[in-house]
Amino acid sequence: MTNESEFLERLKNNKHREKAFVELLNLYQERLYWHIRKLVITHENTNDVLQNTFLRVYKNLSKFQQKSTLHTWMYRIAYNESIRFLDKNKKNQNYSLDDLNNSYLNTLEQDVYFDGDKIQRKLQSILSKLPEKQRYIFQMKYYDDLKFTEMSEILEIKVGTLKSSYYNTVRYIEKNIENIELLIKNEV
Template identity: 60%
Template sequence: MLKDKAFSELLDAYQERLYWHIRKIVVTHENADDVLQNTFIRVYKSINKFEGKSALHTWMYRIAYNESMRLLEKNKKKSYANMDEISSSHLEVLFEDEYFDGDEIQKKLHKIIEGLKEKQRRVFQMKYFDDLSFRQISDILSISESTLKSTYYTVVKIIEEKIFL
């Protein structure tokens, strides 16, 4: 009973933040909802195994990230001619979404982000949109902080160069 109450409070506190973290990875609302549900099921089943080596929210972000990657791997079996087709498909979904109210600069930013390498895109999204620290991202992705910083600042330079072209 106490576990259920604590889990309910955890759900209330992190549901929206995790949803948007997942949504940036899987793009569609439907996929994000499915992944969020799977994430919280996994959190509920595994909470007793949480060792406290990182903050609880960092641990949950890692689970959400891993669940998102599972979905993307599963969906990879769809046949796309090339990466441009996948990027184009993701951007169409984003721009048609009723919750996306971006102007032309924001659309251009998302196009640039979509054109990045997978690792660059994930690092940038976690730092810029989710406002996670390099330490938290390091815990989630199991990548050194120095590598993350280098990746992030490389992406910032790429965006600065391309945004006003």
């Protein structure tokens, strides 16, 4: 994908659309999968949300006006689809706010495609204690490697706020990880 405008032209052109969309899938499928997986947690749910994301992208390509990059737009759709899915689930399951952190870990543990060792479980446990939005910010920066400006467009949060939240979270995690490593060393 050398030139985004040119690529978009192909995506919007009926003649080239199918082929260009396969290229788009190849480029974004795995990235968006991991982005969504960290939000909706289980593989099965991620699979559903990923499919909905690409369907929505396909249906809305003609409306994409390049006010943001295609990259940001794709992530924004994936993020919105994930939040829509989570909101729907919360309503159906009547979660109380206190249940949400436990719900994150329980859902993770129930997923057959989660196979965390001791330190991975501890890290997930630390992440589960963060407020949802703060966790998303950390994950989007650290794991998805998005820029703060891109995250700002996706989450509609100011760059300064994102930076502050991210650095606080990193400090918090590092502190807790050190404690975990110490604990594991002592056990060994």
